[in-house]
Amino acid sequence: MTARVLIVDDHASFRSLARRLLVAEGFDVVGEAGDAADAFDAVRSLAPDVVLLDIRLPDLDGFGVAEVLAGGDGVYGAPTVVLVSSRSRGDYGPRVDASPARGFIAKHDLTGDALRRVLSGGS
Amino acid sequence: MRRGEVLVAVTALLAGVGAAAALVRGGYEVPIDLVAPTLVLNLAVGWSFVGVGLVARRRRPASRTGLLMVVLGFAWLARFLVAVDTTPAFVVGVLLGSVSLSLFVHLLVTFPTGRTRTPGQRVLVLVAYVLSAPLDAVFLAIGASRGRGEGPPPNGLLITPRNGEFSPDPVDLVVQAVVVALCVSVLVSIWWRWRAAGVAERRALTPGLVGGTVVLATLLVERTAILLFLPPSAGVVLAWSAQVVLVVWPIALLLGLLRSRLDRSGVGRLVVDLGEGPAEPGRLQSVVARALHDPTAQVAYRLPATDAYVDAAGDPVDVSPRDDRAVAHLTRDGRPIAVLLHDPVLAGEPDLVEAVAAGAGLAVENERLHAEVRHQLREVRASRARLVEAADGARRRVERDLHDGAQQRLVAVGLALRLARTRLGAGSRDELDALLAEAGEELTGALAELRELARGIYPPLLTDEGLGPALISLAERASLPVVVRAVPAERPPEAVEQACYFVVSEALTNAAKHASATQVGVDVVSDGDGLRVEVLDDGVGGADADGSGLRGLADRVAAVGGRFEVSSPAGGGTRMTATLPCG
Numbered sequence: 121m122t123a124r125v126l127i128v129d130d131h132a133s134f135r136s137l138a139r140r141l142l143v144a145e146g147f148d149v150v151g152e153a154g155d156a157a158d159a160f161d162a163v164r165s166l167a168p169d170v171v172l173l174d175i176r177l178p179d180l181d182g183f184g185v186a187e188v189l190a191g192g193d194g195v196y197g198a199p200t201v202v203l204v205s206s207r208s209r210g211d212y213g214p215r216v217d218a219s220p221a222r223g224f225i226a227k228h229d230l231t232g233d234a235l236r237r238v239l240s241g242g243s
Numbered sequence: 244m245r246r247g248e249v250l251v252a253v254t255a256l257l258a259g260v261g262a263a264a265a266l267v268r269g270g271y272e273v274p275i276d277l278v279a280p281t282l283v284l285n286l287a288v289g290w291s292f293v294g295v296g297l298v299a300r301r302r303r304p305a306s307r308t309g310l311l312m313v314v315l316g317f318a319w320l321a322r323f324l325v326a327v328d329t330t331p332a333f334v335v336g337v338l339l340g341s342v343s344l345s346l347f348v349h350l351l352v353t354f355p356t357g358r359t360r361t362p363g364q365r366v367l368v369l370v371a372y373v374l375s376a377p378l379d380a381v382f383l384a385i386g387a388s389r390g391r392g393e394g395p396p397p398n399g400l401l402i403t404p405r406n407g408e409f410s411p412d413p414v415d416l417v418v419q420a421v422v423v424a425l426c427v428s429v430l431v432s433i434w435w436r437w438r439a440a441g442v443a444e445r446r447a448l449t450p451g452l453v454g455g456t457v458v459l460a461t462l463l464v465e466r467t468a469i470l471l472f473l474p475p476s477a478g479v480v481l482a483w484s485a486q487v488v489l490v491v492w493p494i495a496l497l498l499g500l501l502r503s504r505l506d507r508s509g510v511g512r513l514v515v516d517l518g519e520g521p522a523e524p525g526r527l528q529s530v531v532a533r534a535l536h537d538p539t540a541q542v543a544y545r546l547p548a549t550d551a552y553v554d555a556a557g558d559p560v561d562v563s564p565r566d567d568r569a570v571a572h573l574t575r576d577g578r579p580i581a582v583l584l585h586d587p588v589l590a591g592e593p594d595l596v597e598a599v600a601a602g603a604g605l606a607v608e609n610e611r612l613h614a615e616v617r618h619q620l621r622e623v624r625a626s627r628a629r630l631v632e633a634a635d636g637a638r639r640r641v642e643r644d645l646h647d648g649a650q651q652r653l654v655a656v657g658l659a660l661r662l663a664r665t666r667l668g669a670g671s672r673d674e675l676d677a678l679l680a681e682a683g684e685e686l687t688g689a690l691a692e693l694r695e696l697a698r699g700i701y702p703p704l705l706t707d708e709g710l711g712p713a714l715i716s717l718a719e720r721a722s723l724p725v726v727v728r729a730v731p732a733e734r735p736p737e738a739v740e741q742a743c744y745f746v747v748s749e750a751l752t753n754a755a756k757h758a759s760a761t762q763v764g765v766d767v768v769s770d771g772d773g774l775r776v777e778v779l780d781d782g783v784g785g786a787d788a789d790g791s792g793l794r795g796l797a798d799r800v801a802a803v804g805g806r807f808e809v810s811s812p813a814g815g816g817t818r819m820t821a822t823l824p825c826g
Contacts, residue, residue, distance in 0.1 A: 131651050131655075133651070133652075133655045133685065134651065134654060134655060134658070137655055137658040137659055137662060137681075138658065140662055141658055141661065141662045141665070144662060144665050144666060144669075145665065176646070206646060206650045206651055206654050207646070227654040227657075227658070228653075228654050228657045228658070230658060231661065
């Protein structure tokens with residue numbers, strides 16, 4: 121089954137390119153959001169399987185968004201969260217491992233294969 | 244002795260003789276065994292007040308205490324007129340007798356200045372005067388010719404046990420109650436004053452207040468003796484002891500007045516103390532406080548070319564006058580160098596404060612220089628900390644700008660190229676073309692942002708071409724019209740050139756961001772051995788010189804030894820001026 125993906129990033133150029141890249145590699149990109157507030161709305165209305173979530177957002181950071189989405193009340197359906205950033209994973213120290221997100225992909229390494237690896241638990 | 248004083252003293256002597264004559268030969272019969280003690284005590288009280296009052300007046304001309312004492316002494320002696328068997332003498336004697344009690348309250352409440360300082364004191368003194376002569380005059384006028392015909396009038400002077408039944412009329416009771424209330428109020432007033440007084444003030448107050456309190460308390464017990472079930476003989480003892488205390492009370496008052504003067508030797512010790520021991524910060528202040536017997540005394544040093552004062556450690560001190568302290572200015576060669584903040588009671592001792600100031604003279608100048616250095620050191624430390632903070636802040640901004648700008652664009656370039664590669668076989672030529680064009684645009688944007696960022700870190704034009712071209716380039720890139728009116732042709736030292744550039748750069752940022760300015764003028768002119776940079780905008784004004792941006796500028800200017808000023812009246816534009824020494 122094709123994973124339904126929501127892309128959350130405040131840079132429109134990244135969202136646009138990531139959408140085209142993932143679609144070209146067989147993903148179903150169901151929506152985009154530019155900040156945390158829009159992301160919550162989009163998750164509720166679109167119920168994606170995967171949220172590709174930028175860590176640096178203008179309102180709440182990606183770690184905070186991941187915590188909310190993983191929250192036990194079930195409002196958001198607990199989608200799988202994959203964090204992305206133009207920084208490297210090392211810049212965030214242990215925070216990535218400590219967060220409920222499934223994994224992390226540096227933006228310049230983003231490909232359909234990289235996303236599949238993370239989703240299958242290969243990180 | 245001055246002629247006036249001699250005249251007063253002689254008059255007092257004659258008044259005493261007159262009083263004695265009135266008692267003995269006034270026409271009334273006086274028990275012979277009471278004549279001598281009555282005369283001795285009363286003359287002693289009267290002469291004591293006049294004599295000590297004269298000394299007090301001479302030693303403390305600024306205080307009214309001496310004058311009040313002299314007047315009280317005469318009023319005391321003049322009471323003896325009641326012993327003369329004529330109606331006018333009786334009336335005048337009664338009235339003056341009452342006045343002496345009012346003078347006593349006046350003296351006690353206002354000691355040691357002789358002047359009322361608070362509304363409460365004014366009310367007390369006023370009530371004391373109203374209750375005496377005017378009230379007695381009313382009694383006399385309505386015919387209560389007390390004593391006359393029913394017993395000898397000198398009873399007011401003689402101390403004898405109260406005779407017969409206690410059957411006062413209501414008027415008597417009311418008068419007694421008012422007098423008791425007045426006495427209690429005076430005691431309370433004294434207690435409050437003593438509690439509120441500083442150590443120096445208490446030294447001056449204590450002797451006079453203790454004596455006065457004893458007299459007043461005795462009077463109070465005597466007046467309420469009936470209520471307290473004291474035997475009549477106790478009243479006699481109390482009345483005699485009150486008079487004995489009254490004889491020595493003037494000396495207690497004088498002692499209080501002169502107390503600090505007795506400590507003039509302390510000034511000599513101050514000079515010796517200052518010469519010995521380690522010269523640590525604040526030592527002068529503790530030595531001065533000891534010499535003045537005022538632990539609250541504080542020395543604050545003036546920073547040159549400002550109106551600001553600092554303590555020995557270099558911390559700012561507010562030296563504006565307050566109710567609870569007086570300010571004495573210390574000068575050297577006509578220049579103010581320090582202030583001495585002290586207990587207000589010492590303001591009545593200007594010569595003592597002056598002597599201490601003179602004794603501390605050289606030490607003040609020394610400690611002022613130390614305080615100035617400490618203050619500068621403190622400023623430099625604070626400024627250094629701010630510069631480090633500003634540098635850290637600038638690095639954080641660079642990191643953020645890189646992350647949000649060039650880095651995002653380069654990520655986009657990478658993704659576009661990867662996508663193009665993915666689509667090489669499958670996509671159309673147009674699609675590939677669009678992707679490559681997108682990558683190219685992102686690259687161009689990234690380059691422009693990197694260039695801008697690098698220029699913000701350090702402008703290459705400034706190093707290569709100097710201030711003029713760098714400022715013009717800055718003006719051209721500004722988001723509002725900027726006119727660079729003057730820049731000196733000669734290049735100043737690099738540090739000055741940089742400071743100058745950043746002053747203008749920050750001022751332009753401010754003008755664009757906060758001032759809502761429509762135009763900015765920049766002038767850089769030679770100023771003696773240095774440069775004067777002036778940036779003037781037509782914005783809303785009201786810039787906060789202590790805000791972090793302007794504070795950072797002031798620090799940068801201070802780092803090269805310059806001065807930075809901001810004039811920004813609300814609605815009147817902002818003028819920033821930096822004076823930078825080139826030497």
